[in-house]
Amino acid sequence: MPPEKATAPAPSGARSRLAAALRPGNAGVVYALLLIVAVLTLLSAQLGRPPYLSATNVINILDQSSLIAILAVFTTVVLISGNFDLSVASVAAFSAATVLSLVAPLGLPLAMAIALGAGLVCGAVNGLIVQLVGINAFIVTLGTMTAVRGLVLILTDGRTITAEDPAAQSSLIALQAGYWTVPHVLAVLGVAAVAAGVLVLLRRSRRAGIAIVVAGLVAVALSPVLGFELRLSKPTYYLIVIAGLTWAVLRYTVIGRRLYAVGANAEAARLSGINVSRYKIGAFVLNGLGSGFVGILFAAKLLAINPTGLQGTELTVLAAAILGGTSLFGGLGSVLKSVVGALILFTLDNGFNVLNLGANYQGVIVGTVVVVAAAIYTVAGRQRQVKRVRESTKPQAPVRQEALR
Numbered sequence: 528m529p530p531e532k533a534t535a536p537a538p539s540g541a542r543s544r545l546a547a548a549l550r551p552g553n554a555g556v557v558y559a560l561l562l563i564v565a566v567l568t569l570l571s572a573q574l575g576r577p578p579y580l581s582a583t584n585v586i587n588i589l590d591q592s593s594l595i596a597i598l599a600v601f602t603t604v605v606l607i608s609g610n611f612d613l614s615v616a617s618v619a620a621f622s623a624a625t626v627l628s629l630v631a632p633l634g635l636p637l638a639m640a641i642a643l644g645a646g647l648v649c650g651a652v653n654g655l656i657v658q659l660v661g662i663n664a665f666i667v668t669l670g671t672m673t674a675v676r677g678l679v680l681i682l683t684d685g686r687t688i689t690a691e692d693p694a695a696q697s698s699l700i701a702l703q704a705g706y707w708t709v710p711h712v713l714a715v716l717g718v719a720a721v722a723a724g725v726l727v728l729l730r731r732s733r734r735a736g737i738a739i740v741v742a743g744l745v746a747v748a749l750s751p752v753l754g755f756e757l758r759l760s761k762p763t764y765y766l767i768v769i770a771g772l773t774w775a776v777l778r779y780t781v782i783g784r785r786l787y788a789v790g791a792n793a794e795a796a797r798l799s800g801i802n803v804s805r806y807k808i809g810a811f812v813l814n815g816l817g818s819g820f821v822g823i824l825f826a827a828k829l830l831a832i833n834p835t836g837l838q839g840t841e842l843t844v845l846a847a848a849i850l851g852g853t854s855l856f857g858g859l860g861s862v863l864k865s866v867v868g869a870l871i872l873f874t875l876d877n878g879f880n881v882l883n884l885g886a887n888y889q890g891v892i893v894g895t896v897v898v899v900a901a902a903i904y905t906v907a908g909r910q911r912q913v914k915r916v917r918e919s920t921k922p923q924a925p926v927r928q929e930a931l932r
Contacts, residue, residue, distance in 0.1 A: 555903065556851055556867045563871060567878035576881050584877065586706075586759060592873035593762035594821050594828075595840065599847040599865040600770050601817035606848055607777070608810040609790035609857025610657060610664040615818045616840035617675035618649045622822030623832040624682045630699060631692040643819045649675055650815020654808035672841070680834045687833040696830055703827035706758050717746030726779075762824055766866070769817070773862045786810065791858025846897045847872055871896070 564580070571579040578584070598615050605612045622642040629638035653671055657664045682688075690696050720743030728736025777783035788796040789806045797803045826832055850868030853860030875893055 556864050556871070556900075559850075559900070560867055560871050560874065563874055563878070567874070567881070571878075571881050574882065576883075579878065579881055582758075584881075586763075588870070588873055588877050589763045589766075590760040591877070592869045593760070593766045594824055595843055595847060595873070596766050596866045596869035597762075597769055597817060597821050597824075598840070598844045599851070599869050600766075600773050600862045601814040602844050603848050603851070603853050603860050603862045603865040604773065604777075604786070605810045605814045606853045606855060607790045607857060607860045608786055608807050609793060610807060610810065611668060611855070612653060612664065612811065612814050613668040613841050614649065614653060614672040614675055615814065615844055616837040617672045617679065618646050618815055618818040619822035619825060619840070620679045620832060620837045621649070621675050621682070622646045622819035623826035623836060624679050624688060624822075626699075626823050627688050627690050627826050627830075627832055628682060630690055630695040635695070635698040635702070639823055642823050643816060646815045646817075646819020646822065647812055648815070650812040650818070651808070653815065654811030657811070658804045658807050676834075676838070679832075679836075683832065683834050685834055687831055689831040690826075699827040699830060703761055703824050706760050714747050717743040717748075719743070720746060762828075765824070770862055770866050777862065782806075787858055789857075843872065844869075846893075849897060850900045868900075 568579045571577065602612060602615060622645055625645050626638045626642040629641055649671065653668055656662055656667045690699055721740050724736045724739030724743055727739055777786065785796065785801050786806050789801060789803050793803050825837060847869035848865045850871055851861060851864030853865060872893065875896065
């Protein structure tokens with residue numbers, strides 16, 4: 528028998544997953560953000576503008592994008608489930624008007640609970656009509672967007688309402704305004720890395736888990752020497768927590784895997800025993816609850832709401848999700864990439880202001896970026912589909928008889 532050719536060892540699972548995650552098709556939105564930041568930094572330095580990457584400017588960008596990014600997280604969940612929601616801005620405005628109307632007589636906790644409940648009910652109505660009646664989600668949420676905006680007009684009586692009571696104002700300001708400072712960031716990140724490493728060690732790869740745990744312990748050990756503090760606005764921390772928890776649920780739990788399955792092929796998911804209606808309606812309910820929370824933060828930020836407040840925001844949210852690579856047809860998307868998409872939009876907006884670029888050019892450039900990103904993801908998706916079809920139709924190599932003995 529002729530000697531068999533030596534084959535190179537297959538790469539480890541953790542290494543191959545890391546390589547796949549760093550490919551332009553998967554991490555392209557992150558590379559785009561880094562490229563935009565680099566270009567804006569060079570242009571601002573070349574034109575003698577204030578430093579673009581100053582700590583104050585970075586904190587401002589994160590704060591300005593936080594509310595849109597939170598909406599993008601929950602909208603991404605709905606898009607992954609295979610549906611669409613255009614009512615997020617109207618629901619947020621309705622919750623803002625609700626909390627401003629009730630905070631003085633009822634207090635902030637009860638007013639917040641009612642405002643969140645209003646958003647939850649709006650999301651449930653969307654989900655029930657779409658899933659049980661069978662009307663297209665685009666049509667349903669377009670109608671509820673108009674109807675809920677009408678409720679905002681009724682609640683505000685067509686004028687701007689404000690929180691005039693000083694105690695109500697102070698409670699709302701405490702919810703949103705100000706900054707939280709984390710004194711030992713390396714220690715916090717190290718503890719988080721150790722926890723993540725233990726999870727990976729128990730569920731996936733022993734080698735990768737040990738490496739993550741060791742890196743976390745090193746970060747904790749270096750914290751007293753290289754320690755620095757992190758000062759971010761409260762909405763930015765809300766975004767970090769919400770995006771992190773949502774990502775973890777979608778990535779590591781049965782709920783997340785089933786949600787992706789429902790969005791990719793609802794009929795196949797139903798035949799495999801998944802309650803499709805429960806997951807699709809649940810995505811709408813979660814989106815309504817998240818919109819209600821964003822509305823409360825918006826009210827706390829401005830201490831006022833007018834009948835047109837947040838109007839048009841739903842398009843910015845969808846643009847952030849599209850920039851993050853979320854499919855409008857379901858079954859594909861990442862909440863973290865949607866957050867990066869929101870950061871791209873606000874980074875561009877902030878950079879245009881720093882460079883003193885006119886508003887007319889801003890709209891043209893942002894619109895072009897969204898269309899180009901959608902085109903890139905569409906072409907990449909078609910190429911992956913063609914590759915899968917070719918691999919599935921490729922003739923299999925004949926089985927050697929020696930292998931059967």
